[in-house]
Amino acid sequence: MLLEIGIGDAYGAGFEFSPREKVETYNNLSQYCEHELGIAPGCYTDDTQMSLAIAELIISDEAWTKENLANKFVECFKRDERLGYSKGFYSFLHSISSGEEFLRKMKPQSTRNGAAMRSAPLGYVDNITKLLEMAELQASLTHDTEIGRKSSQAVALASHYAIYNLGAKENLTEFVSQYTKYNWRENWSAPVACCAEETVHALLTVLRTSESLKDVLVNSVAFSGDVDTVAAVGLGIASRSKEYCTGLPSFLIEELESGKYGKVYLEEIGRQLSEFGDANKAMNEDAKKRRLL
DSSP states (O other), X not given: OHHHHHHHHXXXXXXXXXXXXXXXXXXXXXXXXXXXXXXXXXXXXXXXXHHHHHXXXXXXXXXXXXXXXXXXXXXHHHHSOOSOSOHHHHHHHHHOXXXXXXXXXXXXXXXXSHHHHTOGGGGGOSXXXXXXXXXXXXXXXXXXXXXXXXXXXXXXXXXXXXXXXXXXXXXXHHHXXXXXXXXXXXXXXXXXXXXXXHHHHHHHHHHHHOSBHHHHHHHHHXXXXXXXXXXXXXXXXXXXXXXXXXXXOTHHHHTSOOSTTSHHHHHHHHHHHHXXXXXXHHHHHHHHHHHHO
C-alpha cells in the first residue's frame, strides 16, 4: 500500500492545482511531471510522508496516543524535510523540535484534508470500532473538527473495506456512510479544494467509477485541484482490492524516488503493514474458534 500511495502522490503532485490545460495535455500516464513548487518529477510529498508516520506507529510496539503520534509526525518530517505541506504547517514543523511542543502549540481547528490524507494505513486495523477510535484520535491532533475526524474515519473505512474484501465497490459509499454517520457522495465532478469533505467525495467517486489502477490515477487527476491527495489515497486503497484490474506503466515504479525513504523503504513498510494485518486477522480467527469450542 505505501508504495502505491507514493506513486499516486508523486504522479498527482505534478498536477496539483495546475491549470486545466496542463491536466488535459499531460494526464495520460506517460511521465511524472514537475510540481510548480519545484518538486522534482517522481518525488512524493506530505501525503506519503504523513502516511508513513501513521504506518510506522501502527507496526511498532508503541501505544496509539497523541504523544506518540505527535512524536512520529515530527520525526518523519525532521529526518526527511520535503515540500508539499501547506506553508503554515511546514513553518510550524520547522519551528518545533518535539511531539510535546507539537501538541502544546498546535491549534487543531482545521477543516482541510490533512487528517484524511494520512489515514489509509489504518485500514489494516481489523476491528472497526478500534479503527474508528484510532482514526478519530489521529485526526484530533491537527483537525479536531467534525469533518476532520469523520474524513479520517471515512478514508480508514474505505481502506479497510478494500483490504478485507468486504464487498463490491458499488457498495463502498454506503458502507463508509453507515459507519461514519455522514452522507458522503460518490458523484463528484468539480475541482477538488484542499477540503476534507470534497476530498472524500472525490475519492469515493474515483473508487466507484474506476475499473483499474490506471483509471484511478487518471480519474483522480482529471478533477484538477488538490489531486495528489485523491490519487495517493485512491491508488493506495485500490491496490489492496480485488475490484480493480492491476498493472501500471513501469516508469511509475522505475522513476519513483529511490533515496533513503524512497520506493524500497515504502515497499518495506507496506510489507510490514500487511503482515500486521495478517497477524491480527489470524489471532481473531483463532479467538473465534476457541470461543466455539
